[in-house]
Amino acid sequence: MGKQITEMLKGTLEGIVLALLTGKPAYGYEITTLLRDQGFTDIAEGTVYALLVRIEQKGLVDVEKRPSEKGPPRKVYSLNTQGTQELEEFWRTWSFLAERIEQLHSTDRIEGEK
Amino acid sequence: MGKQITEMLKGTLEGIVLALLTGKPAYGYEITTLLRDQGFTDIAEGTVYALLVRIEQKGLVDVEKRPSEKGPPRKVYSLNTQGTQELEEFWRTWSFLAERIEQLHSTDRIEGEK
DNA sequence: TACTGGTACATAGTATCGCTGAGTAGTGAA
DNA sequence: TTCACTACTCAGCGATACTATGTACCAGTA
Numbered sequence: 001m002g003k004q005i006t007e008m009l010k011g012t013l014e015g016i017v018l019a020l021l022t023g024k025p026a027y028g029y030e031i032t033t034l035l036r037d038q039g040f041t042d043i044a045e046g047t048v049y050a051l052l053v054r055i056e057q058k059g060l061v062d063v064e065k066r067p068s069e070k071g072p073p074r075k076v077y078s079l080n081t082q083g084t085q086e087l088e089e090f091w092r093t094w095s096f097l098a099e100r101i102e103q104l105h106s107t108d109r110i111e112g113e114k
Numbered sequence: 115m116g117k118q119i120t121e122m123l124k125g126t127l128e129g130i131v132l133a134l135l136t137g138k139p140a141y142g143y144e145i146t147t148l149l150r151d152q153g154f155t156d157i158a159e160g161t162v163y164a165l166l167v168r169i170e171q172k173g174l175v176d177v178e179k180r181p182s183e184k185g186p187p188r189k190v191y192s193l194n195t196q197g198t199q200e201l202e203e204f205w206r207t208w209s210f211l212a213e214r215i216e217q218l219h220s221t222d223r224i225e226g227e228k
Numbered sequence: 229t230a231c232t233g234g235t236a237c238a239t240a241g242t243a244t245c246g247c248t249g250a251g252t253a254g255t256g257a258a
Numbered sequence: 259t260t261c262a263c264t265a266c267t268c269a270g271c272g273a274t275a276c277t278a279t280g281t282a283c284c285a286g287t288a
Contacts, residue, residue: 002203004203004207005207006245007124007246008124009125009246010122010244010246010275011118011121011122011124011245012215013245015215019218019222027266028265029266032265039210039214040214042247044246044248044249046249047246049265050245051245052266053267054245068254068255070255070264071254072252073265073266074266087222091219093119097122098212100152100154101126101130101133101212102212104130104133105208108133108201108205111137120276123274123275124244124245124274127275141237143236156276158275160239160275160276160277163236163237164275168273182283182284183284184236185236185237185282185284186235186236186283187283188236188237189236
C-alpha cells in the first residue's frame, strides 16, 4: 500500500482504536489482531502499544491487569467518559475532513471525464 | 477544531492540494486562500509553501514563474503525469481508509443506540 | 513623505505520530 | 530443548504540519 497510508494513519489510528474499544474492552495484542483482521495488515505491534500508552496518559481509557491463560498478564483497556468524548470529537473532525475530500474526489472525476 | 485535525491532515493535505491542481494550475497564495474558502481556515501559509516545495522536489508538479499585477512574481504549479499518478494512488489509499473508518462509525452508532 | 494593508514567497525550529528493530517473558507442543 | 504463539516494552528514526518570523512588491491615503 506504500507510504501514503502511514502518514494518513496519523491522527486517525487513535480514533480507530478508540472506536474499537467502544462497548468492549480489549488488550493490546487483541487490538493488534483486530486491526489486522480489518485490513490494516501492516500496522506494527510497537505502534499499537505506543498508542495505548499515549491514550492512557491522556486519561482516555481505564486499565485493568488480568492474568492470561497463555503468556504474560494482559493489560485490558476500556473507554472511559473522557475517552468517549474524545471519540465523539474524532468523529466530528473526521466527518469534516471526509466531506471535503469526497467533494474534491467527485469534482476530480467530473474534470477527468471532460 | 482542535489539534485532531492537524494530525489528520498529515498525509491527506498533499492529496488535497494535488486534487485542487487537477486541471487548473495555481500558485501558492491562491492555493492557501482556496483551502481557507473550503473550510480549512487554520492552515498556515508556511505549511502550504513547504508542501509545494516538497511536491516540486518529488517531481509531481511543473512550475512556471509569472509576474503579478500586485506584489512579487507568482510560482504557478501544474500537475504533471507523475503527479496525476500520485493523486490516483492517493484516492485508492484514501478510499481504503475511509471505507474501514465509516464501517467503524456505523457499528459505533448501533452500539450507542443499545 | 510615511504608513498601512494586501499580495506573494521562504525558512528555521518544534512537536506529534507511526515505523523499524530489538528485547523480555510466559506457556504449551514437537 | 527447541519452536511457536502469546503479550508487552523501548530506543531511535523519518515524515509532516505548525509557529513565528522575515523579505519584498505595490496601492492607497493622511
